[in-house]
Amino acid sequence: MAQKPSIPKGTRDFGPAEMAGRNYIFQVVRSVFQKYGYQCIETPSMENLGTLLGKYGEEGDKLLFRIQNSGEKAALAPEKGLRYDLTVPFARFVVQHQNEISFPFKRYQIQPVWRADRPQKGRYREFYQCDVDVIGSKSLLNELELVQIVDDVFGQMGVRVCIKINNRKILSGLAEVSGQPDKLVDITVAIDKIDKIGIDAVKEELREKGLDEAAIAVIEPVLTLSGTTQEKLTRMRTLLANSETGLKGLEEVETLFGLIAEAGIRQPVELDLSLARGLNYYTGAIFEVKALDFAIGSICGGGRYDDLTGIFGLPNMSGVGISFGADRIFDVLSGLDLFPKDGAASARVLFTNMGEREIAYSLPIAASLRAGGVACEVYPDNTKLKKQFEYADRKGIPYLAIVGDQEVSEGTVTLKNLASGEQRSVPKAELLSCLQQA
Amino acid sequence: MAQKPSIPKGTRDFGPAEMAGRNYIFQVVRSVFQKYGYQCIETPSMENLGTLLGKYGEEGDKLLFRIQNSGEKAALAPEKGLRYDLTVPFARFVVQHQNEISFPFKRYQIQPVWRADRPQKGRYREFYQCDVDVIGSKSLLNELELVQIVDDVFGQMGVRVCIKINNRKILSGLAEVSGQPDKLVDITVAIDKIDKIGIDAVKEELREKGLDEAAIAVIEPVLTLSGTTQEKLTRMRTLLANSETGLKGLEEVETLFGLIAEAGIRQPVELDLSLARGLNYYTGAIFEVKALDFAIGSICGGGRYDDLTGIFGLPNMSGVGISFGADRIFDVLSGLDLFPKDGAASARVLFTNMGEREIAYSLPIAASLRAGGVACEVYPDNTKLKKQFEYADRKGIPYLAIVGDQEVSEGTVTLKNLASGEQRSVPKAELLSCLQQA
Numbered sequence: 013m014a015q016k017p018s019i020p021k022g023t024r025d026f027g028p029a030e031m032a033g034r035n036y037i038f039q040v041v042r043s044v045f046q047k048y049g050y051q052c053i054e055t056p057s058m059e060n061l062g063t064l065l066g067k068y069g070e071e072g073d074k075l076l077f078r079i080q081n082s083g084e085k086a087a088l089a090p091e092k093g094l095r096y097d098l099t100v101p102f103a104r105f106v107v108q109h110q111n112e113i114s115f116p117f118k119r120y121q122i123q124p125v126w127r128a129d130r131p132q133k134g135r136y137r138e139f140y141q142c143d144v145d146v147i148g149s150k151s152l153l154n155e156l157e158l159v160q161i162v163d164d165v166f167g168q169m170g171v172r173v174c175i176k177i178n179n180r181k182i183l184s185g186l187a188e189v190s191g192q193p194d195k196l197v198d199i200t201v202a203i204d205k206i207d208k209i210g211i212d213a214v215k216e217e218l219r220e221k222g223l224d225e226a227a228i229a230v231i232e233p234v235l236t237l238s239g240t241t242q243e244k245l246t247r248m249r250t251l252l253a254n255s256e257t258g259l260k261g262l263e264e265v266e267t268l269f270g271l272i273a274e275a276g277i278r279q280p281v282e283l284d285l286s287l288a289r290g291l292n293y294y295t296g297a298i299f300e301v302k303a304l305d306f307a308i309g310s311i312c313g314g315g316r317y318d319d320l321t322g323i324f325g326l327p328n329m330s331g332v333g334i335s336f337g338a339d340r341i342f343d344v345l346s347g348l349d350l351f352p353k354d355g356a357a358s359a360r361v362l363f364t365n366m367g368e369r370e371i372a373y374s375l376p377i378a379a380s381l382r383a384g385g386v387a388c389e390v391y392p393d394n395t396k397l398k399k400q401f402e403y404a405d406r407k408g409i410p411y412l413a414i415v416g417d418q419e420v421s422e423g424t425v426t427l428k429n430l431a432s433g434e435q436r437s438v439p440k441a442e443l444l445s446c447l448q449q450a
Numbered sequence: 451m452a453q454k455p456s457i458p459k460g461t462r463d464f465g466p467a468e469m470a471g472r473n474y475i476f477q478v479v480r481s482v483f484q485k486y487g488y489q490c491i492e493t494p495s496m497e498n499l500g501t502l503l504g505k506y507g508e509e510g511d512k513l514l515f516r517i518q519n520s521g522e523k524a525a526l527a528p529e530k531g532l533r534y535d536l537t538v539p540f541a542r543f544v545v546q547h548q549n550e551i552s553f554p555f556k557r558y559q560i561q562p563v564w565r566a567d568r569p570q571k572g573r574y575r576e577f578y579q580c581d582v583d584v585i586g587s588k589s590l591l592n593e594l595e596l597v598q599i600v601d602d603v604f605g606q607m608g609v610r611v612c613i614k615i616n617n618r619k620i621l622s623g624l625a626e627v628s629g630q631p632d633k634l635v636d637i638t639v640a641i642d643k644i645d646k647i648g649i650d651a652v653k654e655e656l657r658e659k660g661l662d663e664a665a666i667a668v669i670e671p672v673l674t675l676s677g678t679t680q681e682k683l684t685r686m687r688t689l690l691a692n693s694e695t696g697l698k699g700l701e702e703v704e705t706l707f708g709l710i711a712e713a714g715i716r717q718p719v720e721l722d723l724s725l726a727r728g729l730n731y732y733t734g735a736i737f738e739v740k741a742l743d744f745a746i747g748s749i750c751g752g753g754r755y756d757d758l759t760g761i762f763g764l765p766n767m768s769g770v771g772i773s774f775g776a777d778r779i780f781d782v783l784s785g786l787d788l789f790p791k792d793g794a795a796s797a798r799v800l801f802t803n804m805g806e807r808e809i810a811y812s813l814p815i816a817a818s819l820r821a822g823g824v825a826c827e828v829y830p831d832n833t834k835l836k837k838q839f840e841y842a843d844r845k846g847i848p849y850l851a852i853v854g855d856q857e858v859s860e861g862t863v864t865l866k867n868l869a870s871g872e873q874r875s876v877p878k879a880e881l882l883s884c885l886q887q888a
Contacts, residue, residue: 017501017542017762020530023494025543027550028557031490047820049797049827049845052469056461056576057495057532057562058515063455077496079532080516092458094495094517104455105463112465114844116830118796119466124495138494151830153809160817275813324455358556359487371591375713379598382485389487392554392589406552407487 022137041142044164045120055101061091067100075127094126098143107324115148145333155297156271163277172304178287180294185258190227200288241283303344311340361411362404365391370415384444460575479580482602483558493539499529505538513565532564536581545762553586583771593735594709601715610742616725618732623696628665638726679721741782749778799849800842803829811858822882
C-alpha cells in the first residue's frame with residue numbers, strides 16, 4: 013500500500029468550508045476595488061530571476077523559490093523564480109506594457125506569492141495577496157481613495173478597524189532635526205517599539221544606536237504625543253520647523269485628513285507617528301490597519317513609493333497602494349464569527365433518490381429550481397434514506413425534497429426542513445417559489 | 451538604464467481587457483458548478499515530487515517543473531514540483547482528507563497548472579484548468595449531471611456546442627471482438643483519425659499496426675456508423691454480441707442517453723464511437739465538447755476513472771469529471787464576439803477634477819453612487835479636461851460627471867454621454883437614479 017500522501021511544509025490544502033470563507037473575502041475586496049474603478053491584472057507565477065533578484069534585500073533573495081530549468085536547452089534558458097510579492101511583478105508589468113496603459117493606472121491583483129521562509133504558525137510558504145495600487149499620479153486623492161476602500165471593505169465585512177496613517181517625510185524630518193539624518197532607520201525602528209517596550213526602553217535603544225541626549229530630547233515628545241490629529245500636527249509643526257521635508261510631510265497628512273473628513277470615512281482614522289512599516293521603499297504616506305476587536309497583527313497595509321518602476325528603467329512613476337492580508341482577515345472573520353451564514357452550504361435542497369421512476373420525476377423539477385437560481389442536488393445513488401439524510405446534514409444542505417411513490421402520483425414533493433424537522437407536502441410547481449421565500 | 455523587462459517563455463501577462471474576459475468565464479463556470487452543489491477546494495501549487503512522478507507517463511515526468519530546495523536543510527527536504535494538472539492533486543487531497551469528506555464528494559477547482567512544454571501557439575507553460583468531479587459514486591446520474599453542467603455553461607455563454615460521448619468499455623469490446631484485445635490503444639488511435647485522414651488511411655494504419663483483414667473487417671462498420679443514437683446502438687449490439695464488456699458499455703450509453711432525454715438537455719449530444727481521449731485512465735464514459743461555430747480543438751473534456759485514488763492507497767473510489775479549458779473558451783467567445791459588452795469597463799462614470807472646491811463637492815456624490823452600486827472614479831489630478839476625457843475614453847467609461855464652478859453653485863452635475871456626445875444638467879440628488887436607469 014502506498015504511503016499516506018502529504019503536502020510540502022508550509023503549504024496548505026483548503027477544503028470546502030475554508031474556501032467558502034476565502035472566496036467571500038476575495039469577492040468582497042474584488043467588488044470594492046471594482047466600485048472605485050480599479051481593474052484586474054494577472055502576472056505569471058514565475059518571473060525571470062533577474063526581475064526578482066535584489067528587489068527584496070539580501071534576505072529576500074534567499075527566500076526566493078527557484079525553478080529548475082529542464083530540457084535540452086536548460087543551460088541556455090534564463091533562470092526563473094516564483095513571485096515573492098505582487099509589487100515587483102506589477103512594476104515590471106507597467107514598464108513592459110507602458111504603451112498600452114492609460115495613466116493613472118488603477119489596478120488590483122489577487123494572486124498567490126511564495127516565500128521559502130521557515131514555516132511556523134501563521135507563516136506560510138504560499139499565500140495570497142490582494143493588492144490595489146494606482147501608479148502615475150501624485151495626487152493625495154489616491155491616498156484618500158485607498159482609505160475609502162479600506163473603510164468599505166471592512167465595513168462590508170462588519171469588522172471594526174483603526175486605520176493608522178503616517179508619512180515617511182515626517183520621520184525623515186525627525187531624524188534631520190535631531191541632528192541624525194543618517195540614523196533614520198534606527199530611530200524609526202526604536203520608535204516603532206514604543207507600545208511593546210515602553211518609553212524608557214526606547215530611549216535606551218536610541219542611546220545604544222549612538223544617539224546623544226540632545227537628539228533623544230528632540231525625539232522624546234513624539235513618543236508621548238497624544239490628542240487630536242490637529243493637536244499632534246500643531247506640536248509637530250513646532251518640532252519640525254527647521255526641516256523642509258518634515259513640514260512637507262505634515263502638510264500632506266493635514267491635506268489627507270481634510271479629504272478624509274470631506275469623504276465621510278466611518279471607521280476611526282488615526283495619525284500614528286510611530287508607524288514605520290516598509291520604511292525602505294515608502295516615500296510618502298504609510299498605512300496600517302488593525303482590527304479593534306481581535307488581537308492579531310496588521311490586516312492591511314501599504315504606502316506611497318515615488319519611484320516604483322525606476323528599477324526597470326521607467327523613472328519618476330509615483331505609485332501608492334495597499335495590500336490586504338487574506339489569511340489574517342480570515343482569522344479575524346472566523347474569530348469574530350462574522351462569515352455569512354450558509355456560506356459553505358453546497359446547495360439549498362437535496363432531492364432524495366428512491367429509484368429510476370422517482371429520479372425521472374425529480375430531474376425536471378431540479379432543473380427548474382436551478383433555472384430559478386436555487387442551487388440543488390439530486391442524490392446519485394439509490395441507497396438507504398438515512399445515508400442520504402446524513403449526506404445533506406454533513407454538507408449543510410438545509411432542505412430535503414423527498415420524492416417517493418406517493419409524491420410522484422400526487423405531483424408533489426415532501427419538503428423537509430432539516431434543522432426544525434418540519435415537513436410538508438408542496439405541489440411540484442410551487443417548490444421554486446417556496447424555496448425562494450424560505 | 452535597465453534592460454526592458456520580459457517574462458519567461460510560455461507564460462503570459464493578462465491586462466485588464468483579457469482579465470475581464472477570463473473572469474467572466476471563471477464566474478460563469480463557478481456559478482454553474484455551485485448551482486449543482488459542487489464545492490470549491492484549492493490545493494498547493496507545489497506538491498512533493500513523489501506525488502506527481504509516474505502519474506503522467508514518462509513524457510509527463512519530463513514536463514514537470516521542479517523547485518530547487520534552498521536553505522540549510524536543502525539536501526534533506528523532499529523534492530517538490532509544480533502541479534501538472536488538478537486531477538492528481540485532487541486524488542491526493544481525497545486520500546489525505548478522507549475522514550473529513552462526506553462521499554459522494556462533489557468538488558470543483560479552478561487553479562493554474564504548469565508544464566515545461568515547448569511553448570508554441572496556443573500552448574502555454576502556465577494555464578488555468580477548471581475541473582469539476584464527483585468521487586465515490588458509480589451512478590450514471592453523475593455523468594448526466596456533467597452533461598447538464600456543460601449544457602448550462604455554454605448555454606449561458608451563448609456558445610453552440612456538440613457534446614460528444616463515448617464509453618471506454620465499447621472500445622475495449624471492439625478490440626475483443628476483433629480478436630485483438632491487446633491492440634486496444636492502436637485501434638482507438640487509428641479510429642480517432644477517421645475525420646482527418648479518411649477510411650482508407652485508417653485501415654492502412656490498422657494493417658501497419660499488425661491487424662489482419664478479418665479484424666479490420668470487424669472494425670470497419672464502426673468507421674462508417676451513422677444515424678441516430680438508437681440506430682448506432684442497435685448495430686453495435688450485434689457487432690459486440692460476444693463481448694460482455696462491450697455490451698456493458700452499450701448499456702451504460704443507452705441509460706445515459708435516456709437520462710439526458712429526461713433532463714431536457716438543449717445542446718446536441720452525440721454518440722461518437724471514434725472518441726478516444728484520455729484512453730489511458732478512463733474506464734467508462736468519455737466526454738468531449740466542440741464549439742459548432744468556431745474552429746478550435748475541444749473546449750471541454752473528461753470521463754470516468756474507476757480507481758482514481760488507488761495510486762495513493764485508497765482503492766475502489768470511482769470518479770467522473772470534466773475539465774473546461776479557459777484559454778480555448780476565451781478564444782471562442784472572443785472570436786464569436788460573445789463576451790458581455792462593457793465587461794472591461796472600469797466604472798460607469800468619471801468625475802472630472804477642476805480643483806479642490808469641486809472635489810470637495812464631488813466626493814460625497816461619488817460615495818453615494820458607490821453605495822448605490824454604481825462604480826465610479828474621481829480623476830485624481832487637476833489637469834486639462836481634454837486629458838481627463840481621454841482617460842475616460844481609453845478606459846471605456848461611458849459617462850463623465852463634469853463638475854465646475856457653476857455645477858457647485860447650482861447643486862448639479864453635468865452628465866456627458868461619451869458615445870453620443872449628449873450632455874445634460876442633473877441635480878446631484880438625482881444622479882444615482884439617472885445612472886441606474888441609463
